[in-house]
Amino acid sequence: MMQPTLQNARLSLDSRVATLTLDRHDVRNALTGTHLIDDIVATSVWANDCEDVSVLVITGAGSSFSAGGNIKDMAERQGDFAGDPAEVAERYRRGIQRIPLAMQALEVPVIAAVNGPAIGAGFDLANMADIRIASSRAKFGETFLNLGIIPGDGGAWYLQRLIGYQRAFELTLSGRVIDAEEAQRLGIVLDVVEPDSLMTRVDELAGRIADQPPKATRLTKRLMTMGQRMELKEFLDLCATFQGMCHNEPEHLKAVNRMLETMKR
Structure with missing residues (x-):
């Protein structure tokens, strides 16, 4: 099946493992203010329809996994963040909220290869995967409240199911950023490896799953x-x-x- 045409991400398929690389490192792979929402949704639909895909890996190009929302756009009340309350709400429904719905509908296992900071909606994207493997350089933060907003992409739904209500509540209400080792202790990530070994470890795990019927x-x-x-x-x-x-x-x-x-x- 023909791969989708992506604007801000790269997609490859090898031995039944599809790898989606978010490729807007100039804005730390921010999900808003780019075409990454469309790219993630298109890839999810393609992976479901393509019988040659058994596993989807999501990672980021450059130093970040994803910075989440574009803070500059928030400050200037433009793009996804412009308009009155009803207009902003509708942009969320037609914009970033398409990601959790697409990820939930994915029929193949998803592994997040967290190569660097996963902040705000970027953290939530990683939590939408079935498994997370992190570089020792990765950092994680449910930082919405630091900006005076709530996790509008469904992050509060995912995080408490992942680590329990109390721990999720503390991370969300404090807005603190944690390192990869603490993320592993909390059960957010399965494994932490050195940066040069990240994709080797992810490919090993993805390949093992892809070998199954x-x-x-x-x-x-x-x-x-x-x-x-x-x-x-x-x-x-x-x-x-x-x-x-x-x-x-x-x-x-x-x-x-x-x-x-x-x-x-």
Whole structure:
């Protein structure tokens, strides 16, 4: 399937792993005031439709993962931040809020390779991924309140589900910026590595996932995300339905036969 045309990001596909690199390092990969919102949404739609994709990696070019909102635009009340309350609200709905909806709809696992600071909406974007691997140079901050605004992109929804209400509340209300080591202790990131090893570690993990049967991988991603908001009985019904689908896929028999061959060795 043809890749989407992106304006402010780069997209590559290798061995079933798609890598989206936010490429506006001149503004620290700010999501507003650039075309990165459109690029992220377009990539999410493409990844769902492209059967050759099993994993999506998101990272940033330059020294930052993403600075989130463009503070200069906020100061000048322009771009996404211009207008009366109703106009601003509508811009959020038609703008940055498209990212969490697109990310939630993604059928493939997402790994955030956090190469540098992930601040505000950039932090929230990283938290929308299934797994986060951080460079030791990465920093994280839910810094909206420092600017007199709230996490308008859904960040408060994601963070408390990731680390619990109390810790999320403290980070959000204090607006403090934490380093990669503290982020790992809090459970925000899975692993912290040296900057030169970041993509090697991410590619290793992504490759391991991409080697799994692709249709079952997508169903497992759906199962994991839906399990967060379903009661057990309904969830078990969903498991039974998905399992019936898996048992009738050719990839299942192929994987079973591969396992049997391995057991003979």
